[in-house]
Amino acid sequence: MKILFLIQLRLRLVFVKVGVFISLIAYAFPALAECDRPLTIGYEHYPPFLIVKDGELIGGVDLKIVDALAKYTGCEIIWLARPWKRHLIGIENGYIDMASSTFLTTERVQFALFSIPYRHAEKTLFINQDVEPPQSVEQFLEQGNKLSLVRGYDYSQMSNIVNLLNSENIEYASESVINLRKLAKGRVEGTVEERLVFNHLANTAGLSNRIRDTGIVLQADPMHFMFSKTSVNIETITLFNNAIKALQDNNTLDSILKQYHIN
Numbered sequence: 722m723k724i725l726f727l728i729q730l731r732l733r734l735v736f737v738k739v740g741v742f743i744s745l746i747a748y749a750f751p752a753l754a755e756c757d758r759p760l761t762i763g764y765e766h767y768p769p770f771l772i773v774k775d776g777e778l779i780g781g782v783d784l785k786i787v788d789a790l791a792k793y794t795g796c797e798i799i800w801l802a803r804p805w806k807r808h809l810i811g812i813e814n815g816y817i818d819m820a821s822s823t824f825l826t827t828e829r830v831q832f833a834l835f836s837i838p839y840r841h842a843e844k845t846l847f848i849n850q851d852v853e854p855p856q857s858v859e860q861f862l863e864q865g866n867k868l869s870l871v872r873g874y875d876y877s878q879m880s881n882i883v884n885l886l887n888s889e890n891i892e893y894a895s896e897s898v899i900n901l902r903k904l905a906k907g908r909v910e911g912t913v914e915e916r917l918v919f920n921h922l923a924n925t926a927g928l929s930n931r932i933r934d935t936g937i938v939l940q941a942d943p944m945h946f947m948f949s950k951t952s953v954n955i956e957t958i959t960l961f962n963n964a965i966k967a968l969q970d971n972n973t974l975d976s977i978l979k980q981y982h983i984n
Contacts, residue, residue, distance in 0.1 A: 756795070756957055756960070757957075759796075759798070760796055760797070760799070760818040761798075761799045761800075761801055762787065762798055762801070762817065762820060762821065763807075763808035763811060763817050764800050764801070764802060765803065765808070765896065767781070767783075767822065767897070767918060768781060768918060768921045768922060768925065769781055769782055769917060769918070769921045770782045770783040770917075770918065771821070773802075776802060778800050778802075782840075782977060782980075782981050783821040783822055785977045786839065786968075787821060789968055789973055789974075789977065790964045790968065793967060793968060794961065796960070801817060804873075804896065805873045805874065809873055811949075812832065812833055812947060812948075813833070815949045815951025817949065817952075818948060818949055819946055819947060819948045821946055822842070823946070824842075824878070824942050824944065824945075825942075825943075825945055825947075829875070829947065832949070832950055832951070833948060833949060833950055834947075834948045834949075834950055834955070835945040835948070836945050836947075836958060836961050836962055836965060837945070837965055838944060838945055839945070839965050839969075839974060840943070840974075841941065841943050841944060842942060842944050843915065843916045843938050843940070844879070844913055844915050844916070844938070844941075845913070845916045845936065846861065846911055846912075847904060847912050847914055847919055847932050847933065847934055848866075848932070848933050849905070849910050849911070849931065849932065849933070850930065850932060850933050851907065852866065852910045852911070852933075854933065854935055855937070857937065858881045858882060858939060859881055861910070862882070862888070862890055866911055867890050867891070868882070868890060868891045868892075868909065869891075869892050869893065869903050869909040869911075870891060871893065871897055871900065871914075872895055876913070878942070879939045879940050881939055897914055897918060897919060897922060898922055898926075900912040900914065901922050901923060902928075904931070904932050905923075905926075905928040905932060917983065919934075946961060
């Protein structure tokens with residue numbers, strides 16, 4: 722009996738030591754939990770952040786960043802082609818899980834949660850090359866010039882124009898590339914667009930000589946990933962936040978941005 726007792730005692734000590742060793746390994750090398758299912762994210766042509774050719778997403782800053790985040794977190798990401806207005810509705814209703822390059826607004830926090838910022842953006846006034854450059858957007862509109870904006874984009878933070886959004890001098894298009902064509906042809910005198918995106922669109926279309934970047938900044942804000950409150954839990958957002966921090970710390974995000982000459 723004494724021998725049997727000693728054997729059992731030794732086995733218990735072995736199990737305790739193994740358990741402690743495993744716990745120490747888990748503590749020293751914490752596992753990064755994966756998403757419990759694939760996540761969907763919408764896209765449309767939004768260069769240089771999302772570049773679409775023949776309906777297919779083929780490149781862009783956000784594609785590379787999302788790929789890096791997916792690799793780090795172990796999450797599977799499924800890209801779905803959606804115009805921005807439908808994309809927003811999908812986020813609100815939970816049909817689409819997330820979006821990239823989004824401003825955090827009081828309206829959107831009603832139906833969405835946001836990651837920590839991963840880049841910054843400026844929205845500026847662009848005008849037709851033949852239009853006299855104004856000193857301000859207020860002066861531009863007071864002169865009777867017509868401004869075309871994108872339906873579904875948020876302009877509530879732009880105090881210069883927020884009270885004029887229903888003005889007869891402001892019209893709307895479904896996407897930025899339409900505003901570029903309207904501006905280049907002189908159908909409108911101005912538009913407000915994200916500086917890097919619109920300059921990239923104009924250069925690609927060979928229309929940069931028909932538009933002018935006034936340098937008048939109406940909004941400069943951090944950009945976030947936006948997640949549907951209906952379909953995405955807070956643990957998944959924490960997972961992405963930790964991944965963004967890690968990729969910022971190891972300069973992965975900075976390296977991707979610099980590939981596109983973005984600081």
